[in-house]
Amino acid sequence: MELRDALAEHVRDGMTVALEGFTHLIPFAAGHELIRQGRRDLTLVRMTPDLIYDQLIGMGCASKLIFSYGGNPGVGSLHRFRDAVENGWPQPLELVEHSHAGLANAYTAGASGLPFAVLRGYAGTDLATHNGQVAFVDCPFTGERVSAVRAVTPDVSIIHAQQADRHGNVQLWGLAGVQKEAVLAAKAAIATVEEAVDELEPRPQSVVLPAWTLSAVCHVPGGAHPSYAAGYSTRDNDFYSAWDEIARDRDRFLEWMRERVLAGAEVPA
Amino acid sequence: MELRDALAEHVRDGMTVALEGFTHLIPFAAGHELIRQGRRDLTLVRMTPDLIYDQLIGMGCASKLIFSYGGNPGVGSLHRFRDAVENGWPQPLELVEHSHAGLANAYTAGASGLPFAVLRGYAGTDLATHNGQVAFVDCPFTGERVSAVRAVTPDVSIIHAQQADRHGNVQLWGLAGVQKEAVLAAKAAIATVEEAVDELEPRPQSVVLPAWTLSAVCHVPGGAHPSYAAGYSTRDNDFYSAWDEIARDRDRFLEWMRERVLAGAEVPA
Amino acid sequence: MSVDQAAAATEVTPEELMTINAARGLRNGQVCLVGVGPPNAAANLARRLQAPDCVLVYESGAIGAQPMRLPLSIGDDDLAATALELVSVPEMFNFWIGGGRIDVGFLGAAQIDSHANLNTTVIGGYAEPKVRLPGAGGAPEIAACARSVLVIVRHSPRTFVERLDFVTSLAQARGQTVVITDLGVLRPAAGGELELVAVHPGVEPDDVQQATGWELRIADQLEHTEPPTQREVDELRDLRASARRPA
């Protein structure tokens, strides 16, 4: 299926959408297509918003962000995210802010069909004060107080993986992040893949998502750039560094997006 | 390390001990060694007691059982388990009885350092009435009532795996059951392995337990028989069927245990 | 169906009759949670007949298993070796069963009541049981979370009881329940009480009532199941024989 058609069919304005991938396998091509399709008012969910959400936020696609770490890893700030929070540009961004453990468990609860999950954490921090999706419950056996996070159940989750077979089963390997949980927590799920193969070959440290857990599978080689797909590409650390300057200035950012994303062709930066 | 020495050092009368392995990789050799060492008053934990706990119970090693399915898979009853529950022979057996989901989550809570876990299940059943380690909690966000199980944290967990490397890292592959959770929930953990290798080679569908999560690793080829170790042996279904008759009669059972287990040599049945 | 195609009802065992009728209910693409015994045979029989692409899930952690032989236990090597994916048991129960991804869950029982609640725990009192049964296993969550539940159980007054000695699994709240016995087929009517909706060839409604420990509701339009075909019987027997063949 064409990525364009899959996203047009499944993602509509106002939906809650998760593009997952923890440093590795971030579905950039799908994010760019959402920008081209002009989606608005999305609630975006991601543990690490990374450059992809910096771009979606800067292009005015999102009104709310559920996240746990909003930096450019190893580089510094996400300037478009900061501009939205600090100055409301191009529009205000409501935040639902977790720790990594909190958001990971919120996905896990969603994948398990549970309304919440319990974990250690949050006690005594200001995170619990500002996030209505965090609460505390008492252990019915020991009386100990633990924290609880509300389940996250995206309307659509989108991931990038290395391979799909002819039945539409998808396999990813290497750092697996929270992708299985994001897919299984969602009402619909879309995977872009580097390669279409006849049969999946079992691999070490892999995650397989059966075809029947996915709504669409799209063949998009290089669809994780500037993130990477182990076995197919390496992380474009230079681009991550260069983004700092591109995103720092609103006009420079808009120009880059017009040239590199809106123009349509997915070219390596 | 010799299995005999590892068990003598770590397992003492009255302890809570889990021997895990879901059909696959059941640590029979370790169970037999516990019988030879004459352990008493153990609280045994296992999702599927299987033949190994039928033997430990019948030999009077256990006073309490935490479990979720006490049958001989595909064959029928565990007669020594039944005799203990129905007639108190050779001694009464206190039961803490879960569903699979309940006990799996109790291990998971233990591995996570949490006092309890939440799940769907138990509502309306008599299981909740008779098991003090099951309760109900209300979701702090939706008000929905879900069930809760108390964490299981064995004093010692024992597993069987395919390989250990020269550093003591252990790898198992195939059906992985709840072994990782059992090891990480326990205060001490022992692994028996089919083979000692120089380096572990990454494999599909494998679980690796770093050396620092284990208290002892023992080289015990065939240590899962009549269960099996994928890649090394197949399940001895004939023995599982034959056990029905051996275990049905107390004298026949005791004779078999004397000849095959107490005599010391681990011979294939 | 011609007489040539149909195997005489007397030729098949009660278990074969239940297994064949259970297999008929499965369709391609359905995700089936399969346990040991008749469910295992029924699901694998369906794969040989009308549903080659139904997805078999075993609570041992095998997803999309395609066993060549009939597995004897749910942890057989053949299941793991042919599965699309293996997951841990906690993941199986949390993400796959608890997460509501099972279309058809198979269950058996030592006792069933008029609302399809099931007992697999004890006959007699819990503290001093007359017969200690294996217990719950995955049944309570399969009953609670699968989209539909298929109970396979032999019909007798000792099994179809007015009051369970122990409620191990609560009747399906979420979707459909079908109870397939060696006498016929029952489904919950409005209100949840089981109703006899079909009888097998040669079985009269009164035979079923005699084997049921409560006053049985019988559907106005009682149906008759098709007798097992020769192909169904042959494939089932070949499947059972395969369990004893080396891989």
Added chain:
Amino acid sequence: MSVDQAAAATEVTPEELMTINAARGLRNGQVCLVGVGPPNAAANLARRLQAPDCVLVYESGAIGAQPMRLPLSIGDDDLAATALELVSVPEMFNFWIGGGRIDVGFLGAAQIDSHANLNTTVIGGYAEPKVRLPGAGGAPEIAACARSVLVIVRHSPRTFVERLDFVTSLAQARGQTVVITDLGVLRPAAGGELELVAVHPGVEPDDVQQATGWELRIADQLEHTEPPTQREVDELRDLRASARRPA
């Protein structure tokens, strides 16, 4: 230590000084949870010096990573490729961090208070921040669950503040906390208030007080850290250069 062996303090940058002092605290066999930046450099420096067998864990899911080069992000391919095991992020936080299996957790901060509570969320008010920082990441759970926490942070009155604008991570409840800055080393005294226990070569206690936004407790027996050795500096610089070398 002879002058020959010691690199002159002026030769090293503040970040190098912090990194070298942090690396010195690690021992073989310790399980270290490592983030980006100085912690990453410190842990990998320790592996080249006194602790070749310390175990590196990255919250991205890599356990026992043995990177050849200094990774730039915690999700670099080199970490995954050299790890003993990769686990999902939920498993990392539940079983490995939450389960209390980390001996040493490294943290940084934009603000730290007198009890070693940390802010990585905002400068200014939460609703209308002056500076929006990245946020929590894994810090709150590392702070709560690791056996000891090593905070690496540059010393300035803007960072060492009387009152945090936001409490992202609560000070270590379970074990030891050590704060390593470019001026010295602080540890909680009885009651939990940080106390200056050591200064780096050439640093006076008053320099540290000037860079601290509250009245600083100073240990009765104030120690002086050893100056970085030439080997420490060389290895650290080679490590940093390695990040830019192809694999």
